[in-house]
Amino acid sequence: MTCxxxxxxxxxLLEEGGSPQLQAHLKDCAICSGLATNLQAIIGEARILxxxxxxxxxxxxxxEIALRKEGLIRQPQPRNRHFLLPSLTRRWGVAAWLVPAxxxxxxxxxxxxxxxxKTETLAKDSVPTPVLVSTGDQxxxxxxxxVASRSPMMRAAYESNLKDVNAYIRDAQDxxxxxxxxxxxxxxxxxxxxxxxxxxxxxxxxxxx
Amino acid sequence: xxxxxxxxxxxxxEAQAIDKAKQGDAxxxxxxxxxxxxxxxxxxxxxxxxxxxxxxxxxxxxLQLFRKIGTFRGESAFSTWLHRMAVNVVLMHxxxxxxPVVSLEETTEGDDETPKKDFGAxxxxxxxxxxxxxxxxxxxxxxxGYRTIFVLHDVEGYEHNEIATMVGCSIGNxxxxxxxxxxxxxxxxxTSRAEKAG
Numbered sequence: 053m054t055c056x057x058x059x060x061x062x063x064x065l066l067e068e069g070g071s072p073q074l075q076a077h078l079k080d081c082a083i084c085s086g087l088a089t090n091l092q093a094i095i096g097e098a099r100i101l102x103x104x105x106x107x108x109x110x111x112x113x114x115x116e117i118a119l120r121k122e123g124l125i126r127q128p129q130p131r132n133r134h135f136l137l138p139s140l141t142r143r144w145g146v147a148a149w150l151v152p153a154x155x156x157x158x159x160x161x162x163x164x165x166x167x168x169x170k171t172e173t174l175a176k177d178s179v180p181t182p183v184l185v186s187t188g189d190q191x192x193x194x195x196x197x198x199v200a201s202r203s204p205m206m207r208a209a210y211e212s213n214l215k216d217v218n219a220y221i222r223d224a225q226d227x228x229x230x231x232x233x234x235x236x237x238x239x240x241x242x243x244x245x246x247x248x249x250x251x252x253x254x255x256x257x258x259x260x261x
Numbered sequence: 262x263x264x265x266x267x268x269x270x271x272x273x274x275e276a277q278a279i280d281k282a283k284q285g286d287a288x289x290x291x292x293x294x295x296x297x298x299x300x301x302x303x304x305x306x307x308x309x310x311x312x313x314x315x316x317x318x319x320x321x322x323x324l325q326l327f328r329k330i331g332t333f334r335g336e337s338a339f340s341t342w343l344h345r346m347a348v349n350v351v352l353m354h355x356x357x358x359x360x361p362v363v364s365l366e367e368t369t370e371g372d373d374e375t376p377k378k379d380f381g382a383x384x385x386x387x388x389x390x391x392x393x394x395x396x397x398x399x400x401x402x403x404x405x406g407y408r409t410i411f412v413l414h415d416v417e418g419y420e421h422n423e424i425a426t427m428v429g430c431s432i433g434n435x436x437x438x439x440x441x442x443x444x445x446x447x448x449x450x451x452t453s454r455a456e457k458a459g
Contacts, residue, residue, distance in 0.1 A: 063440045091443050098415035103299040111316050126285030
């Protein structure tokens with residue numbers, strides 16, 4: 053085998069080991085042997101170039117920005133997502149909003165009932181809107197309609213309860229209006245709304261047949 | 262055994278990260294990125310010899326991956342899928358720049374048979390080991406076509422039939438280009454060693 057023939061087949065030697073003739077020429081020819089050795093060293097070291105560098109942080113920053121812009125990153129829902137009354141939406145569907153509405157009334161009243169130091173300012177602002185004390189308000193009617201649709205026998209009981217608690221609210225409101233500084237009156241109004249909120253919750257959360 | 266367990270753990274974590282990424286989990290995306298960024302970036306860097314381009318191409322490769330991650334079914338390894346994507350991104354970039362992905366030289370098969378005996382004596386330095394930095398510099402100096410084939414085959418481990426498909430050449434051409442790339446590298450390394458000694 054000549055050197056030219058060997059060098060022509062050298063790639064095969066490097067990749068697959070080569071024929072016996074190639075191996076024999078390697079033993080006999082120092083130049084071709086040196087060449088093969090050099091190339092094998094280069095091949096052996098080439099793999100160290102794999103994964104040898106790290107990109108700058110700006111690469112990930114750019115990727116993340118693009119992903120968010122394209123909507124590919126979606127914010128996870130909180131695991132323990134707390135609804136005001138988790139079972140309500142499951143059982144009552146749309147009507148479940150009535151309970152948070154009642155709670156909102158309670159919170160709204162609490163917001164208006166401030167400490168005595170701000171009494172003068174609050175005396176003007178602390179008067180709740182009439183809708184909060186109306187016994188015939190829309191929320192009550194809708195609650196009763198929901199109760200009636202699910203258990204007509206219970207409607208009367210809830211209507212009676214709502215009538216009583218609305219009267220309680222009315223009386224407490226009158227006391228607050230008469231004396232905004234009266235802490236007991238303010239607390240009584242808070243309690244009244246609390247009771248109404250409980251009635252809503254009971255109506256919507258109890259297991260009806 | 263420890264390495265194997267760790268590898269298994271990594272595979273399980275990668276699978277979980279892929280599932281979460283499909284649902285749009287930000288941490289999952291970042292996990293997958295950190296797992297594969299070095300390989301992808303190094304590939305881009307070796308093939309372009311330009312850090313800014315390599316970073317842009319790395320970004321593009323991962324974005325393409327993440328956009329399509331919902332279609333990943335696990336028939337092949339995730340890393341293989343990503344790597345192929347990265348190679349395609351780089352090759353498209355080279356074509357857009359007008360750089361030859363593969364040298365236009367014909368294969369040497371059937372060429373003249375003039376004996377070539379002028380390779381010089383065996384270089385003891387090359388016989389033993391090759392300095393990584395010198396090798397990196399030498400690869401960067403290669404013409405783009407040679408560099409592509411060398412990086413894909415000797416650095417990244419692709420077979421000639423795969424390279425031929427990716428770059429659009431024949432298997433014979435791929436082998437020929439690779440051999441020429443290695444010969445060129447040998448020349449560069451000998452030259453740089455001589456310059457260093459001088």
